[in-house]
Amino acid sequence: MECLNLSFLICPTISVFYKLSNLDFLDLSNNKIVVQPDYMFWGMPNLHRLVLSNNTISVLPAIVFYKLSNLDFLDLSNNNIAVLPDDVFSKLFKLKFLDLSNNKIVVLPDNVFNGLFKLYRLVLSNNTISVLPGQVFYRLSELDFLDMSNNKIAVLPDDVFSELFKLEFLDLSNNKIVVLPDNVFNGLFKLYRLVLSNNTISVLPANVFYRLSELDFLDMSNNKIAVLPDDVFSELFKLEFLDLSNNKIVVLLDYVFLGLSKLHRLVLSNNTISVLPANVFYRLSELDFLDLSNNKIAVLPDDVFSELFKLKFLDLSNNKIVVLPDNVLSGLFKLYRLVLSNNTISVLPGNVFYKLSNLDFLDLSNNNIAVLPDNVFNELSNLVFLDLSNNKIAVLLDNVFNGLSELHSLDLSNNKIADLPSHVFSEITTLKFLSLRNNKISALPVVLFTKVYLDVSNNALTYLPYASLAKHAILYPLNIMGNKTEVSKVCCIKPTSVAETDPSLIHCYWSVCPNTNGDAISSWSALVSSEVLRVCLWIIGICAFIGNLLVLFYRLFLDSDNMTRSYSLFVVNLALSDLLMGVYLIIIGVADIYYNGVYAWNDYIWRKSILCTLAGVLSSVSSEMSTFLILLVTIDRVIVIVFPLSRLSSWNISWKQALIFSVLLWIVSITLAVIPIVTMQSYFQGEFYSQSGVCLALPLTSEEWPGTEYSFAVFVCLNSIVFVIIVIGQICICKSMRESGRRISSSQNRQREMTVAITLFFVVATDFFCWFPIGVMGVLAKCGVRIPDDVYAWVMVFVLPVNAAINPFLYTATAIWRKRRKVPTTMIIPKDPPADKHHRSISEKQPTMSTAVYTVSVGRLSTSEHRQCLPVENQTQTKKESESI
Numbered sequence: 001m002e003c004l005n006l007s008f009l010i011c012p013t014i015s016v017f018y019k020l021s022n023l024d025f026l027d028l029s030n031n032k033i034v035v036q037p038d039y040m041f042w043g044m045p046n047l048h049r050l051v052l053s054n055n056t057i058s059v060l061p062a063i064v065f066y067k068l069s070n071l072d073f074l075d076l077s078n079n080n081i082a083v084l085p086d087d088v089f090s091k092l093f094k095l096k097f098l099d100l101s102n103n104k105i106v107v108l109p110d111n112v113f114n115g116l117f118k119l120y121r122l123v124l125s126n127n128t129i130s131v132l133p134g135q136v137f138y139r140l141s142e143l144d145f146l147d148m149s150n151n152k153i154a155v156l157p158d159d160v161f162s163e164l165f166k167l168e169f170l171d172l173s174n175n176k177i178v179v180l181p182d183n184v185f186n187g188l189f190k191l192y193r194l195v196l197s198n199n200t201i202s203v204l205p206a207n208v209f210y211r212l213s214e215l216d217f218l219d220m221s222n223n224k225i226a227v228l229p230d231d232v233f234s235e236l237f238k239l240e241f242l243d244l245s246n247n248k249i250v251v252l253l254d255y256v257f258l259g260l261s262k263l264h265r266l267v268l269s270n271n272t273i274s275v276l277p278a279n280v281f282y283r284l285s286e287l288d289f290l291d292l293s294n295n296k297i298a299v300l301p302d303d304v305f306s307e308l309f310k311l312k313f314l315d316l317s318n319n320k321i322v323v324l325p326d327n328v329l330s331g332l333f334k335l336y337r338l339v340l341s342n343n344t345i346s347v348l349p350g351n352v353f354y355k356l357s358n359l360d361f362l363d364l365s366n367n368n369i370a371v372l373p374d375n376v377f378n379e380l381s382n383l384v385f386l387d388l389s390n391n392k393i394a395v396l397l398d399n400v401f402n403g404l405s406e407l408h409s410l411d412l413s414n415n416k417i418a419d420l421p422s423h424v425f426s427e428i429t430t431l432k433f434l435s436l437r438n439n440k441i442s443a444l445p446v447v448l449f450t451k452v453y454l455d456v457s458n459n460a461l462t463y464l465p466y467a468s469l470a471k472h473a474i475l476y477p478l479n480i481m482g483n484k485t486e487v488s489k490v491c492c493i494k495p496t497s498v499a500e501t502d503p504s505l506i507h508c509y510w511s512v513c514p515n516t517n518g519d520a521i522s523s524w525s526a527l528v529s530s531e532v533l534r535v536c537l538w539i540i541g542i543c544a545f546i547g548n549l550l551v552l553f554y555r556l557f558l559d560s561d562n563m564t565r566s567y568s569l570f571v572v573n574l575a576l577s578d579l580l581m582g583v584y585l586i587i588i589g590v591a592d593i594y595y596n597g598v599y600a601w602n603d604y605i606w607r608k609s610i611l612c613t614l615a616g617v618l619s620s621v622s623s624e625m626s627t628f629l630i631l632l633v634t635i636d637r638v639i640v641i642v643f644p645l646s647r648l649s650s651w652n653i654s655w656k657q658a659l660i661f662s663v664l665l666w667i668v669s670i671t672l673a674v675i676p677i678v679t680m681q682s683y684f685q686g687e688f689y690s691q692s693g694v695c696l697a698l699p700l701t702s703e704e705w706p707g708t709e710y711s712f713a714v715f716v717c718l719n720s721i722v723f724v725i726i727v728i729g730q731i732c733i734c735k736s737m738r739e740s741g742r743r744i745s746s747s748q749n750r751q752r753e754m755t756v757a758i759t760l761f762f763v764v765a766t767d768f769f770c771w772f773p774i775g776v777m778g779v780l781a782k783c784g785v786r787i788p789d790d791v792y793a794w795v796m797v798f799v800l801p802v803n804a805a806i807n808p809f810l811y812t813a814t815a816i817w818r819k820r821r822k823v824p825t826t827m828i829i830p831k832d833p834p835a836d837k838h839h840r841s842i843s844e845k846q847p848t849m850s851t852a853v854y855t856v857s858v859g860r861l862s863t864s865e866h867r868q869c870l871p872v873e874n875q876t877q878t879k880k881e882s883e884s885i
Helices: 466-472 503-515 531-558 560-564 566-594 599-607 610-642 647-651 655-678 708-741 747-782 789-799 802-821 837-845 872-884
Strands: 025-027 049-051 073-075 097-099 121-123 145-147 169-171 193-195 217-219 241-243 265-267 289-291 313-315 337-339 361-363 385-387 409-411 433-435 452-455 475-479
Touching: 531 560, 531 566, 531 789, 531 802, 560 566, 566 610, 566 655, 566 802, 599 610, 610 655, 610 708, 610 802, 655 708, 708 747, 747 789, 747 802
Parallel strands: 025 049, 049 073, 073 097, 097 121, 121 145, 145 169, 169 193, 193 217, 217 241, 241 265, 265 289, 289 313, 313 337, 337 361, 361 385, 385 409, 409 433, 433 452, 452 475
Antiparallel strands: none
């Protein structure tokens, strides 16, 4: 009958169970029972199993179990019982299992368990028992399991367990026991498991374990034992497990473990042992696990482990071992796990691992090892894991890892390795994990590994042999963060032989790659990481290339008659310089496609390539030549339009002069572009055009790199001065045309002014859009202000080259369109009578205003000679000139 989870506050009265004479099981657990009536269970003489756990019972009436003579299982755990009446269990003659754990019992009465002759399991754990009466377990001769852990017992009376002849399991852990009496365990002839851990035992009597010949498990960890007496374990012939960890043992005596011929597991970790006697492990021929970690052992005797023929696990980590004797591990033929980490070992003898052919785990991390002898691991044919991290290894010999035919994991991180021999890992064909992080490696061997997770983060790598790796290896995720900026954006790479769904590759993509350090434009997978930027790059590049090709074709073949004019020559040169920008953008776009998905591996190669340098030179030549040409055209138009009748008009640039100026400007632009690659290499260091994946050297970051000052002087200072002059010139042209328009009253004049204003607006706007942001950002970067990566990327890919795509439309397309739609307007202006002789002298030399016309046709930078005073008889020629531009 189950009554669990019914939330009883007071157990039902006698009348509830009185007539259930045949009931053999009653479960009242997980309720809220506080009080039980005295006669509650008297009507159930055949009850065998009673469960009252997980209630709030605080008091047990003395006669509550008086009539349950057939009860063999009683669970009172997890209640609030503080006191047990003397004879509360005295009538339970057949009781076999009694659980009183997790209550609040403080004292056990002497005769509380009297009459429980058949009891074989008693659980008293997790109470607050502080005292054990000497006779508390009297006549419990059938008891084989006693758990008194997690109490507050400080003293164990002599012979307290002497009546427990059949006891097999005794747990006294997590108490406050300080002293163990000599004969406290007398009579426990069948005891096989004894737990004394987490007490404050400081002394072990020499005979405390006398005649415990059946004991196979002894845990005395987390005590304060300082000395182990001679022969203290000599009677434990069947002991298989001994844990003495977390004590204060300083010295182990010779033969202290003599007699433990069956011992399999010995734990001595977290003590203060400083010396190991040569014969301390004498005749422990069955030992397969030995933990000596976290001690102060400095010296290992030569043959200290020589008797441990079956040892499989040896942990000597966190000691002070300096030297490993040549034969210290000799005889450990079955050893498969050896931990020597966190010592001060500086030298490994060449034969120290001799004949350890079964070893599969070796940890030598956190030592002072500087040199690995040739073939030191040659005998470890079954080694799977090798950790050499956090040492002082500077050099790896070619054959140092010979013989490691089964090695899967090799950790060489946090050493001082600078160079890797080309074949250092060639013998390790099964390697799956290799960590080389936090070293000084500048290059990886061309021939590497198969199926390797490679971690080379925080080194000095500047180049990665992707082609060789992809050809010869199946690489799993590669962690290469924290290297020099040239490769810092690399995280993972997937050769064609690895599936996209490979779990380790997916893990790297989602966990490592988002944390890699890409630059403003490039990422680990692409030269141009942003899809939007990539599209803009191709659009501007194609527009600049095709648009300027068409301009050259039109000017040289369809409008060749006007090639004798200086302005047309300027436009041809401008189209040629803008064409170079288109070529530059297409080179970057093609490189982005070529390296897509594997860019970071090739980042260094690409930026150091001749093609990248050529692209940078083309971009610089195009930018500077376009700027200079626009300046020259502006000056020419200012002379023609603003000062048509002054002495400056004689300075109007002829075709021959235009040709000379163009050649000179090309020479200046090319010189400015190639200076960083042909001269002053102590300053530029051959890295001027390799600062970014797009091969530009704009000074828009606060970082200092070779040629920063030169770049700032050219791209910021020089171009800003040119831009200011262009703006001033365009303003003068616009103002001059407006003033002349006031003297010519017509609707066509107003239309002409609007056309000129719009054209000049686009001229100034495109120049402003191109160079003003670069100038401002350059100054801010020079002052230490960090320019956001997104802004920097847009300037380099979109803002700088946009003029090259727009110029063909402003210079030629609009001129062609106007030529087909517009007929030059000729208006006769009434003659203004000369006011004095000065005016008459001018009129004698030049055509009079009465016979002069204004022929207006506006293009880029006043695309024809916008305002020239011409004789009427030359109107036809003017018309042709106007239309051609």
